[in-house]
Amino acid sequence: MSIGYLALVLHAHLPFVRHPESDYVLEEEWLFEAITETYIPLIQMFEGLKRDRIEFKMTMSLTPPLVSMLRDPLLQERYDQHLAKLQELVEKEVDHNQHNDHLVYLAKHYIEEFAEARTLWERYSGDLVTAFKQFQDSNNLEIITCGATHGYLPLMKMYPQAVHAQIQVACEHYEENFGRPPRGIWLPECAYYNGLETIVADCGLRYFLTDGHGVLYAQPRPRFGTYAPIFTETGVAVFARDHESSQQVWSSQVGYPGSPEYREFYKDLGWEAEYEYIKPYIMPNGQRKNTGIKYHKITGRDLGLADKELYDPYWAKQKVAEHAANFMFNRERQVEHLQGIMQRPPIIVSPYDAELFGHWWYEGPWFLDLLFRKTWFDQDVYAMTHLADYLQTYPTQQVCRPAQSSWGYKGFHEYWLNHTNSWIYPHLHKAAERMISLACREALNELELRALNQAARELLLAQSSDWAFIISSGTMVPYAVRRTKSHLMRFNKIYEDIKIGKIDAGWLQKVETLDNIFPNINYRVYRPVM
Structure with a gap:
């Protein structure tokens, strides 16, 4: 026992x-x-x-x-296409590496892995x-x-x-x-x-x-x-x-995870392959990216990527x-x-x-x-x-x-509040104050109700700790900054439109389509808790 x-x-x-x-x-x-x-x-x-x-x-x-x-149906469809691209690439890799039995062995390993992923994905209809x-x-x-x-x-x-x-x-x-x-x-x-x-x-x-x-x-x-x-x-x-x-x-x-036998994360086919060969499988603008197909092991902690073994x-x-x-x-x-x-x-x-x-x-x-x-x-x-x-x-x-x-x-809050990302918080606090005030009003009509609910969505999305984390880590910073600013700008426009009683219905519909998380949200969730 x-x-x-x-x-x-x-x-x-x-x-x-x-x-x-x-x-x-x-x-x-x-x-x-x-x-x-x-x-x-x-x-x-x-x-x-x-x-x-x-x-x-x-x-x-x-x-x-x-x-x-x-x-999300759109993301499910895009994942399906993403997986199909991976399957196409590893099939090509078998022929492309016929001169190297070990690489063929690894390519076939990925063929089997992606086929099993496809089977499960389709069994649950995504x-x-x-x-x-x-x-x-x-x-x-x-x-x-x-x-x-x-x-x-x-x-x-x-x-x-x-x-x-x-x-x-x-x-x-x-x-x-x-x-x-x-x-x-x-x-x-x-x-x-x-x-x-x-x-x-x-x-x-x-x-x-x-x-x-x-x-x-x-x-x-x-x-x-x-x-x-x-x-x-x-x-x-x-x-x-x-x-x-x-x-x-x-x-x-x-x-x-640091064991020498394990797969090396940072050495990826998207960066290693000859450019014209890999071009159909990287970014549309021609920039290289990780594909998820990796042929090398960690080998040793102090080795450069060029010295990694298969x-x-x-x-x-x-x-x-x-x-x-x-x-x-x-x-x-x-x-x-x-x-x-x-x-x-x-x-x-x-x-x-x-x-x-x-x-x-x-x-x-x-x-x-x-x-x-x-x-x-x-x-x-x-x-x-x-x-x-x-x-x-x-x-x-x-x-x-x-x-x-x-x-x-x-162990505390420094990573999410430091010199790289502290500019975020005065804007988030102001938006929170505005959302709390909006939550105390009753919607005059269906359009205003939609606007109030979308304001709640935009504030929630702006508050994601991921953006401050990414900015602090120094990776993908422009995207995190853009996301923070875009949600705050959308929130503030909705707030101003509601205040003046002139909501832009066409623009609101577009934003609802872009930021469609929490379709059943009720803006009154921001009312003071009794």
């Missing part, structure tokens, strides 16, 4: 990127890459575990922007949300929500209505897509501030996650550290990230088996040690970005699959659980007040 628990938690999120006004926008491929490399492999893994009668348990967030994009939902319905997967657009909540706390809107809209969207209210929430960037739990409770949520120090520095100090949830005074539970197990997988320096999935899978066994062994010893100290079953919460598995760490889905299988067959020290099941089994916990925290750089 197990003496502790392991809870794997994956956070599946992408910003809302959808451009019907253009035939091609590179940033839409963030979604397409994640579908091929992460979401489809996860579903394939779940199906295999169910087929083999392995009762796996895992918690996974599917954020509202991601769910909206996965169910609706991967339904594919994930079936595992929630069988209680293997606990799907949780997030902020409506992943807004960074501690930097919105001076406007409780705005924080409430981020959470309430997310909960309503979740119920529309999964047929029941969500029980838990992944706070965007795991960012918590004192008092947030009250809004979380008001929206009907049962638990949320923080980084480890959010619980370790709680008041009073939790008796069991991060190895048991705490309850806030509102009754909402808080689970904290376990540093040891997280670093073992997450870190590219000391964690598994990848071999066979040997990578052998290393994955070794790493999955090592992870299981470490959790067994960790649970045994903790149970001896605590005199009760500990829970080790291991949260990761879902895109780590498959996109950044190509072998990640293989690792998860083997970990679930080894856990099921090869040990009895710990049991896998998802967070909702754990709370049902252990409904009594210590009451504490969590500490302000995030899982970002230095």
Whole structure:
């Protein structure tokens, strides 16, 4: 009989990127890459575990922007075309590399991988949300929500209505897509501030996650550290990230993903192939880009890309088996040690970005699959659980007040508020004030009602923490700046038009088409919370 628990938690999120006004926008491929490399492999893994009668348990967030994009017909059609291009390219690669048996072997590996992705995609008619939902319905997967657009909540706390809107809209969207209210929430960037739990409770949520120090520095100090949830005074539970197990997988320096046998992310066919040959498969303007077809392994940490050796999935899978066994062994010893100290079953919460598995760490889905299988067959020290099941089994916990925290750089808010992106927030605050004032009025007619609802959408989209994150990271900065400014400009135009009583119906219809997230939103969600 197990003496502790392991809870794997994956956070599946992408910003809302959808451009019907253009035939091609590179940033839409963030979604397409994640579908091929992460979401489809996860579903394939779940199906295999169910087929083999392995009762796996895992918690996974599917954020509202991601769910909206996965169910958008335009993006589904564009992904279908994207996958067809990949299949065409790898078929050409077999003939193109006839002189090199290893490259032919790798090209055939990708042919099989993309064919399996195509089969699953067509089996679910492009609706991967339904594919994930079936595992929630069988209680293997606990799907949780997030902020409506992943807004960074501690930097919105001076406007409780705005924080409430981020959470309430997310909960309503979740119920529309999964047929029941969500029980838990992944706070965007795991960012918590004192008092947030009250809004979380008001929206009907049962638990949320923080980084480890959010619980370790709680008041009073939790008796069991991060190895048991705490309850806030509102009754909402808080689970904290376990540093040891997280670093073992997450870190590219000391964690598994940096192993020399694993596939090298930064050496891609789109940059390596002869230009005229690859031109039909890169950007329409002729600029090179990643294709997702990668032929080399990490080889060594200090090597340049030119010195990387060819990848071999066979040997990578052998290393994955070794790493999955090592992870299981470490959790067994960790649970045994903790149970001896605590005199009760500990829970080790291991949260990761879902895109780590498959996109950044190509072998990640293989690792998860083997970990679930080894856990099921090869040990009895710990049991896998998802967070909702754990709370049902252990409904009594210590009451504490969590500490302000995030899982970002230095553990607090600096990455989302610094010299690169601080210009955003005065505009977001002003827009929040305006939206709260708009929410207090009653629409005079159908056109004004549409305008008020669209204003709410534009503010939510402008608040996405992804834009500040991208600006801070220094990658794709012009796109993040453009998105922030465009949503704010659209919001302000709607606000001014409503104030003067002259709404531009044609322009509004165009914006509704462009930014069509949350079709059932009610602008009154921004009214003061009583």
